[in-house]
Amino acid sequence: MDNIEEYLSQFEDFELAFFCKYKLETYMDESQNSIRAYIKKRNLDEEKMKALIEQYSNKKFPDGDLRCSRCKSKRLDIHKEKSFSFTSLNSIKYIEELIRYKDINSGNISFTCNVCGLDSK
Numbered sequence: 001m002d003n004i005e006e007y008l009s010q011f012e013d014f015e016l017a018f019f020c021k022y023k024l025e026t027y028m029d030e031s032q033n034s035i036r037a038y039i040k041k042r043n044l045d046e047e048k049m050k051a052l053i054e055q056y057s058n059k060k061f062p063d064g065d066l067r068c069s070r071c072k073s074k075r076l077d078i079h080k081e082k083s084f085s086f087t088s089l090n091s092i093k094y095i096e097e098l099i100r101y102k103d104i105n106s107g108n109i110s111f112t113c114n115v116c117g118l119d120s121k
Contacts (some may be wrong), residue, residue, distance in 0.1 A: 004034045011075075014056045015115045016042065017049035018071035020117040068113035071102075075114040 006015065024032055039049075056072050067074055070074060077089045 002034065004031060004039050008035065008038050010113065010118075013044060014052040015071065015073050015075065016044060018056070018073070018116040019051060021053060022118075025044045026117070032104075052089065067110070068111070068116060068118050069120070071113060071116040073113055073115040074114040076111040077114060079110045079112070 006018070011019065012110045020035070020039065024035060027035065038072075044052075057070075059072055061067060061072065065074055066076065068076060
Protein backbone atom coordinates (compact mmCIF):
# COMPACT_ATOMS: atom_id res chain seq x y z
CA MET A 1 0.00 0.00 0.00
CA ASP A 2 1.51 3.34 -1.00
CA ASN A 3 1.25 6.57 1.00
CA ILE A 4 -1.70 7.95 -0.96
CA GLU A 5 -3.69 4.75 -0.61
CA GLU A 6 -2.83 4.51 3.07
CA TYR A 7 -3.99 8.10 3.63
CA LEU A 8 -7.21 7.71 1.63
CA SER A 9 -8.07 4.38 3.25
CA GLN A 10 -8.92 6.35 6.40
CA PHE A 11 -11.65 8.29 4.55
CA GLU A 12 -15.29 7.32 4.47
CA ASP A 13 -16.91 7.19 1.02
CA PHE A 14 -18.55 10.60 1.39
CA GLU A 15 -15.19 12.12 2.35
CA LEU A 16 -13.56 10.64 -0.72
CA ALA A 17 -16.29 12.16 -2.88
CA PHE A 18 -15.68 15.64 -1.47
CA PHE A 19 -11.92 15.14 -1.63
CA CYS A 20 -12.19 14.41 -5.34
CA LYS A 21 -14.48 17.33 -6.01
CA TYR A 22 -12.39 19.93 -4.21
CA LYS A 23 -8.80 18.70 -3.95
CA LEU A 24 -8.04 16.14 -6.66
CA GLU A 25 -6.91 18.75 -9.19
CA THR A 26 -4.42 20.23 -6.70
CA TYR A 27 -2.27 17.08 -6.95
CA MET A 28 0.30 16.30 -9.61
CA ASP A 29 -0.79 14.06 -12.49
CA GLU A 30 0.86 10.90 -11.15
CA SER A 31 -0.77 11.38 -7.76
CA GLN A 32 -4.13 12.11 -9.39
CA ASN A 33 -3.86 8.82 -11.26
CA SER A 34 -3.11 6.97 -8.01
CA ILE A 35 -6.08 8.65 -6.33
CA ARG A 36 -8.40 7.76 -9.22
CA ALA A 37 -7.19 4.14 -9.13
CA TYR A 38 -7.87 3.96 -5.40
CA ILE A 39 -11.35 5.43 -5.86
CA LYS A 40 -12.07 2.82 -8.52
CA LYS A 41 -10.81 0.14 -6.13
CA ARG A 42 -13.36 1.41 -3.57
CA ASN A 43 -16.11 1.02 -6.23
CA LEU A 44 -16.91 4.72 -6.30
CA ASP A 45 -17.83 6.05 -9.69
CA GLU A 46 -18.76 9.61 -10.62
CA GLU A 47 -22.48 8.97 -10.17
CA LYS A 48 -22.06 7.50 -6.67
CA MET A 49 -19.78 10.34 -5.62
CA LYS A 50 -22.20 12.95 -6.93
CA ALA A 51 -25.01 11.29 -4.94
CA LEU A 52 -22.88 11.24 -1.78
CA ILE A 53 -22.03 14.92 -2.17
CA GLU A 54 -25.69 15.77 -2.61
CA GLN A 55 -26.68 13.63 0.39
CA TYR A 56 -24.04 15.02 2.76
CA SER A 57 -24.01 18.68 1.70
CA ASN A 58 -26.97 19.54 3.92
CA LYS A 59 -26.89 16.59 6.29
CA LYS A 60 -27.35 17.30 10.00
CA PHE A 61 -25.58 15.17 12.59
CA PRO A 62 -26.97 14.67 16.10
CA ASP A 63 -23.53 14.08 17.66
CA GLY A 64 -22.71 17.79 18.03
CA ASP A 65 -19.10 17.26 16.95
CA LEU A 66 -17.26 20.01 15.13
CA ARG A 67 -17.49 19.26 11.40
CA CYS A 68 -16.57 20.99 8.20
CA SER A 69 -19.50 23.09 7.05
CA ARG A 70 -18.97 22.04 3.42
CA CYS A 71 -18.26 18.29 3.52
CA LYS A 72 -19.26 17.37 7.09
CA SER A 73 -15.96 15.64 7.82
CA LYS A 74 -14.43 15.70 11.30
CA ARG A 75 -10.92 15.63 9.80
CA LEU A 76 -10.00 19.19 10.68
CA ASP A 77 -6.91 21.14 11.59
CA ILE A 78 -8.04 23.51 14.34
CA HIS A 79 -6.33 26.89 14.60
CA LYS A 80 -6.18 28.93 17.75
CA GLU A 81 -2.88 30.30 18.90
CA LYS A 82 -1.23 27.13 17.67
CA SER A 83 -2.35 24.79 14.92
CA PHE A 84 -3.06 21.21 15.82
CA SER A 85 -4.82 18.31 14.21
CA PHE A 86 -7.10 15.89 15.94
CA THR A 87 -8.24 12.41 15.14
CA SER A 88 -7.90 10.62 18.46
CA LEU A 89 -10.66 10.43 21.02
CA ASN A 90 -8.63 12.35 23.62
CA SER A 91 -8.05 15.23 21.22
CA ILE A 92 -11.72 15.29 20.29
CA LYS A 93 -12.64 15.59 23.98
CA TYR A 94 -10.23 18.53 24.29
CA ILE A 95 -11.77 20.22 21.23
CA GLU A 96 -15.27 19.71 22.62
CA GLU A 97 -14.24 21.51 25.82
CA LEU A 98 -12.58 24.27 23.84
CA ILE A 99 -15.66 24.77 21.68
CA ARG A 100 -17.83 25.09 24.77
CA TYR A 101 -15.97 28.25 25.73
CA LYS A 102 -15.16 29.74 22.33
CA ASP A 103 -17.47 30.26 19.40
CA ILE A 104 -15.93 29.26 16.09
CA ASN A 105 -17.77 32.14 14.43
CA SER A 106 -16.19 34.69 16.78
CA GLY A 107 -12.83 34.30 15.09
CA ASN A 108 -11.19 32.80 18.16
CA ILE A 109 -11.12 29.37 16.54
CA SER A 110 -10.87 28.52 12.88
CA PHE A 111 -10.25 25.33 10.97
CA THR A 112 -8.96 23.93 7.73
CA CYS A 113 -10.64 20.78 6.47
CA ASN A 114 -8.24 17.98 5.56
CA VAL A 115 -10.83 16.47 3.19
CA CYS A 116 -12.17 19.32 1.05
CA GLY A 117 -9.68 22.04 1.95
CA LEU A 118 -12.24 24.55 3.26
CA ASP A 119 -10.58 27.21 5.37
CA SER A 120 -12.98 28.84 7.83
CA LYS A 121 -10.81 31.96 8.28
